[in-house]
Amino acid sequence: MAKLQDIIQWCDQTLAAAEFKDYAPNGLQIEGKAEVNKILCAVTASQGAIEAAIDQGADLLLVHHGYFWKGEPYPITGMRGQRIKTLIKNDISLVGYHLPLDSHPTFGNNAAIADLLELEHLEPLDPNERRPIGNIGYLKQPMSPEAFKAYVSERLDYDAIHLPADKTEIQKVGFCTGGAQDFIHKAAAQNCDAYISGEVSERTFYEAQELNVHYFACGHHATEKYGVQRLTKAISQQFNIEYSYFELNNPI
Template identity: 85%
Template sequence: MAQLNDIIQWCNQTLKSHEFKDYAPNGLQIEGKSEVNKIVCAVTASQEAIEAAIAQGADLLLVHHGYFWKGEPYPITGMRGKRIKALIQHDISLVGYHLPLDSHPVLGNNAAIADILELDNIEALDPAERNPIGNIGYLKQPMSATEFKVFVSERLGFNAIHLPADKTSIQKVGFCTGGAQDYISKAAEQNCDAYISGEVSERTFYEAKELNVHYYACGHHATEKYGVQRLAKAISEQFNIEYSYFELNNPI
């Protein structure tokens, strides 16, 4: 058993959440019971994730995509109202970390991608960022663009969309999980051979071709399901409490 406030304080300090300008509040978003015996983590605070937390008797739902995003309407109604009502009725806390959980050099989504793809010599995609949101890494051996598509698809469990460039060999790889397709320009500035993110836009096709950087869209969900699991495991070890991961395979 652990105190909710102690968990939040530890997470905030570990992830340096106060150092980020984000699109939603990081940390405690909905307050439930003060004592935590079990955590369920999920990528997104969907209705099914909430129902899983309820079914498993969780006291805390830990997510990457929570609520209260900039630009959202203020009234707590409709789909979001139903979700929040269920959390409050069952006294379950909702805790979300967005950019801090992308950025963390050990627990973060990008760190996980680097490990899964066995990328070495990790550096910042944007050297000017204090806490880099994107990174660059190097393959141990160069691959062709086709070989790399097969490689990332197998490793990430997602049929990657490849937008081609002229380079015949890939070794220097930029990457930023989720919806960071527009960072391909940063990858070009750093002379990357390829760039990986989760989503793709119509404009990305032309940018890959004209910036001469192979682009691989590997799924928003598929690239961001690791950080919450790493963070939940770290919390579990720090506070000696149980956790589980709820997977709802989102094909986007």
């Protein structure tokens, strides 16, 4: 058993959450029980994840995509109202970390992608960022675009969408998980051979061609399911409490 506030304080400090300008509040979003015996983590605080937390007796739901995003309407009604009502009724805390969990060099989504793809000599995708959201890494050996598509698809367990460029070999790879397709411009500025993100837009097809950077869309959910698991495992070890992961295979 651990105190909720101790967990939040440890996470906030570990992830340097206060140093990020984000689109939603990082940390505790809905306060439940003061004591935590079990954590359930999930990519998104969907109704399915909330119901799983209830079924598994979790006191805290830790996610990458929480609530209260900039631009959302203030009234707590409809789908979001139902989710929040269910959490409060069952006294379950909701904790969300967005950009800090993309960026962290050990627990982050991008760090996990680098490990899975065995990318070496990591550097920031944007040299001006103190805490980089995206990164650049290098393959041990160059690959053809076709071989790299197969490699990425196998390692990330997702049928990657490849938007081709003219380069015949890939070794220098930029990457940023989730909905960061527009960072392909940053990858081009750093002379990357390829760029990986989660989502893809219609405009990205032309940008890959004209910027001459191979683009690989590997799924928003699929590229961001690692950070919450890494962080929650670390919390479990730090505070000696139980945890589990809820997977709802979102194909987007």
